[in-house]
Amino acid sequence: SQELEQSPQSLIVQEGKNLTINCTSSKTLYGLYWYKQKYGEGLIFLMMLQKGGEEKSHEKITAKLDEKKQQSSLHITASQPSHAGIYLCGADLMINSGNTPLVFGKGTRLSVIA
């Protein structure tokens, strides 16, 4: 079974609308990373969350970590065509995970239409 579940799998929103993507872990989260991938390209690091309740923002993108729910959400305000792409969450699922690789969700494909 998938250790990290992302929802929704895909999302189509109208330009200017807000949206939220969720990432839920079946195990305790010790660090949560959000990346964005454009089709046919690499992953671009967006932000990292480590502490429960932590919230970070970059431009119109905000990510929160709910440690108790083992969940993170990524919220985009006033979406633009440039936000389109695949959003992936990656997680440290082991404490002191220096030698443990990140586990990734399957991604959420976002389309923004005019």
Added chain:
Amino acid sequence: NAGVMQNPRHLVRRRGQEARLRCSPMKGHSHVYWYRQLPEEGLKFMVYLQKENIIDESGMPKERFSAEFPKEGPSILRIQQVVRGDSAAYFCASSPLPGNTIYFGEGSWLTVV
């Protein structure tokens, strides 16, 4: 400061041939990770290397796949006797220290015909 550099970006191989994918980490990064991305399956960890050492290869198929990160030069992921199922995007990532944020390259797209 250049990012993680992967080459080739696209590679076509016939069944039975060998594929070699190269990855140069970001400057100052000595930890390299290889991931494979298959359609509908997401990003799967393959192997984690430090200079001259394999730290974790739990995601590597037991046969035909190997990886190295020599003291000098890029990390190399080698796939021998490729099969159609090896067609995928292979991503390399690097970090300066274990547990730090990892940064990805642009990927190498392997197509086996």
